[in-house]
Amino acid sequence: MPADTAFMDKLTALCKRRGFIFQSSEIYGGIGGFWDYGPLGVELKRNIKNLWWQEMVVNPPIGPDGREVEMVGVDCSLIMNPKVWEASGHVSGFADPMVDCKECKGRFRADQIGSIPCPLKPSKPVGKHDKCQLTEPRLFNLMFKTYVGALEDASSVAYLRPETAQGIFANFKNVLDTSRVKVPFGIGQVGKAFRNEINPRNFTFRSREFEQMEIEFFCHPEQSMTWYQWWRNTRFNWYVNLGLKSEKLRLRDQGPEELAHYSKACADIEYLFPFSDDFQELEGVAHRGCFDLSQHQKFSGKDLTYFDNDAWERDRAARAAGTLPALSKDEEKEVKNKEPYRFLPHVVEPSAGADRATLAFLGEAYAEDTAPDEKGNPETRVVMRFHPRLAPVKAAFFPLVKKEGMPEIAEALYREAKKHMTAQFDEQGSIGKRYRRMDEAGTPFCITIDGDTLTSGTVTIRDRDSLQQSRVHKDQVVAWLIERVK
Ligand code: ATP
Numbered sequence: 001m002p003a004d005t006a007f008m009d010k011l012t013a014l015c016k017r018r019g020f021i022f023q024s025s026e027i028y029g030g031i032g033g034f035w036d037y038g039p040l041g042v043e044l045k046r047n048i049k050n051l052w053w054q055e056m057v058v059n060p061p062i063g064p065d066g067r068e069v070e071m072v073g074v075d076c077s078l079i080m081n082p083k084v085w086e087a088s089g090h091v092s093g094f095a096d097p098m099v100d101c102k103e104c105k106g107r108f109r110a111d112q113i114g115s116i117p118c119p120l121k122p123s124k125p126v127g128k129h130d131k132c133q134l135t136e137p138r139l140f141n142l143m144f145k146t147y148v149g150a151l152e153d154a155s156s157v158a159y160l161r162p163e164t165a166q167g168i169f170a171n172f173k174n175v176l177d178t179s180r181v182k183v184p185f186g187i188g189q190v191g192k193a194f195r196n197e198i199n200p201r202n203f204t205f206r207s208r209e210f211e212q213m214e215i216e217f218f219c220h221p222e223q224s225m226t227w228y229q230w231w232r233n234t235r236f237n238w239y240v241n242l243g244l245k246s247e248k249l250r251l252r253d254q255g256p257e258e259l260a261h262y263s264k265a266c267a268d269i270e271y272l273f274p275f276s277d278d279f280q281e282l283e284g285v286a287h288r289g290c291f292d293l294s295q296h297q298k299f300s301g302k303d304l305t306y307f308d309n310d311a312w313e314r315d316r317a318a319r320a321a322g323t324l325p326a327l328s329k330d331e332e333k334e335v336k337n338k339e340p341y342r343f344l345p346h347v348v349e350p351s352a353g354a355d356r357a358t359l360a361f362l363g364e365a366y367a368e369d370t371a372p373d374e375k376g377n378p379e380t381r382v383v384m385r386f387h388p389r390l391a392p393v394k395a396a397f398f399p400l401v402k403k404e405g406m407p408e409i410a411e412a413l414y415r416e417a418k419k420h421m422t423a424q425f426d427e428q429g430s431i432g433k434r435y436r437r438m439d440e441a442g443t444p445f446c447i448t449i450d451g452d453t454l455t456s457g458t459v460t461i462r463d464r465d466s467l468q469q470s471r472v473h474k475d476q477v478v479a480w481l482i483e484r485v486k
Contacts, residue, residue: 033200033208043392057188070185076167087299097137110137160194186217211354218345262291283352290344384442
């Protein structure tokens with residue numbers, strides 16, 4: 001499918017016009033790779049993050065063994081001891097090979113030059129225009145550097161975290177020691193990450209500041225492939241259930257040549273974004289073995305192994321009962337500190353981007369169809385068909401006219417609804433115009449207070465997608481809405 005640039009233009013225009021996403025510091029001309037979320041965008045993105053937290057950390061699905069999956073959360077600092085990034089490999093390895101063009105002075109990722117338009121001749125890709133003069137590829141570290149404290153020298157260098165994952169690994173022992181989790185269990189985190197991307201582009205898809213929703217799931221090496229498969233499917237289904245259609249969403253297993261040396265398996269959850277003719281990564285689910293914990297163990301000098309007390313007690317009882325061979329005190333001491341009782345857990349990492357998810361849900365929701373105008377004639381409308389759980393505004397309350405007590409009833413219902421969900425009150429302009437505004441915001445339900453409300457006590461609830469109107473008694477409206485948007 002070719003990239004739909006016209007669609008992308010419409011989507012970015014709507015995002016700006018309706019306050020989903022703005023260019024950062026726009027009044028000063030903006031700054032490449034940084035974006036701000038406006039009143040509607042912040043609600044949408046927050047819904048995505050909250051749903052992720054609720055469904056992955058607070059109440060995850062039942063695991064592959066038929067038991068509840070144990071999950072806890074953390075919220076780590078953006079700047080960590082720089083040794084963290086030496087241990088993780090980011091200081092030496094978090095670099096993309098880059099080429100510079102001596103003619104246009106641009107810098108481009110070497111693996112992308114065939115797909116990036118030449119700044120001097122956008123109809124041709126970088127490298128294919130006669131004037132391009134590309135250097136040999138050179139490595140460029142993507143971490144943002146800063147200084148901690150008053151001195152700006154080598155001893156005070158620190159980095160803005162390029163991923164949230166390492167904060168989880170660095171706190172593995174703290175979490176084990178302070179909560180009652182037992183392997184298998186996971187730690188989730190949602191937070192900002194920073195990468196000095198060379199070619200930030202495609203709206204928020206490749207930004208320099210973005211948010212991640214990451215899980216590190218710690219399990220016994222023998223069970224790790226089972227957990228990997230389970231997370232891979234669980235994360236894919238999460239997007240499907242929130243409305244990403246399967247033909248635009250795919251799970252792609254990485255080939256052996258793509259895998260990091262320590263990784264046993266990795267799958268990318270990819271989406272066909274409108275700016276591209278190819279599927280792009282929305283989330284990666286990786287089997288990371290014990291690479292990260294062993295690196296942090298090595299660099300910190302701290303023991304990060306896990307002691308499986310349950311297995312130990314079980315086998316001790318078996319030894320006492322004679323079903324396993326008995327051990328001397330010395331043998332016991334030695335065996336206790338070895339596999340299968342003490343080991344470095346293996347890790348499955350589902351790593352998602354909140355901004356890429358937001359962009360995918362925006363693209364999926366955007367639609368144009370026809371709906372009746374004020375006089376009942378068909379007119380084109382732009383409608384954001386968000387899943388009700390993602391919709392930034394769940395309900396809008398309209399008095400048909402600004403008199404006869406209708407605004408008071410509408411406002412009272414709006415105030416009641418606001419205690420449970422995002423809601424708006426709108427009495428400006430014709431009903432048709434008010435519907436259109438809410439369609440563009442993706443509000444699933446619009447409630448109109450009209451003449452019948454005054455006599456029968458019922459209001460009209462109009463469905464954003466089917467355009468059907470149903471009458472519900474005003475005393476039941478909020479309960480009716482809660483049932484549909486929660
Ligand atoms: P890419 O190959 O697209 O640069 P990546 O493989 O480096 O992505 P990861 O390091 O696996 O990405 O990060 C996990 C997730 O974080 C990605 O799937 C994506 O959703 C998000 N992410 C990574 N880089 C960016 C970015 N520059 N802007 C927005 N989101 C990002």
